[in-house]
Amino acid sequence: MPNEDRKKINPLGKEDPEFKIDIGTIVFTIIGAVVSWINMLIILVYQLGDYESIVMIMAYLSIIFTIIIPGVIIGIKNRFWGYGYLLGFALAGIPFMFLVDLFIGGYTFVTAMFIFIIMWLIFWKVWRSLAMMKRKT
Numbered sequence: 001m002p003n004e005d006r007k008k009i010n011p012l013g014k015e016d017p018e019f020k021i022d023i024g025t026i027v028f029t030i031i032g033a034v035v036s037w038i039n040m041l042i043i044l045v046y047q048l049g050d051y052e053s054i055v056m057i058m059a060y061l062s063i064i065f066t067i068i069i070p071g072v073i074i075g076i077k078n079r080f081w082g083y084g085y086l087l088g089f090a091l092a093g094i095p096f097m098f099l100v101d102l103f104i105g106g107y108t109f110v111t112a113m114f115i116f117i118i119m120w121l122i123f124w125k126v127w128r129s130l131a132m133m134k135r136k137t
Contacts, residue, residue, distance in 0.1 A: 025084035028074060032088025036112070039066050040096050040104050047104070063108055067115050079123045086116040 039062060046059040067089055075082025090112035097105025 021084075022080070024078060024081045027084075028081045029084040029088035029091075032085035033092040035066055035070070036063075036089040036092035036108055037096065039063055040093070040100070040108055043104050044101055047101075060107070063111055064115070067112055071115065071119060075119060075123055082119065082123070083116070086112055086119065090116060 042062070043059045046056055067086065071082050071086050071089075074085050090109050093105045093107075093109030093112065095105070097109065
């Protein structure tokens with residue numbers, strides 16, 4: 001099988017579309033940014049209040065849960081929409097970092113980008129590799 005054909009076929013045997021930004025990707029980017037901003041405001045409230053350390057730890061872990069669970073669910077339906085959600089989540093951390101709180105915004109940006117890279121490797125690289133292995137047998 002020529003190299004160019006292997007790149008275009010996904011595990012379901014259909015041609016894999018090239019990356020293009022559609023309305024769904026834009027919508028999920030906006031949704032990710034809004035969810036991220038709300039989550040960062042919630043963390044800020046817990047940080048400014050007099051709460052126990054376990055509540056603060058759960059507040060920071062909520063960023064990971066609000067990235068991974070919806071990101072995977074959206075990514076299974078359409079991986080480009082999942083990428084949009086994750087990038088929207090990450091990009092919302094940049095203005096928050098400069099306007100509100102450096103640590104919370106930076107933590108959100110770095111965590112979201114790290115999870116984006118992991119999901120990109122899973123949905124893009126591993127998925128294609130498994131498909132090629134399955135096709136050879």
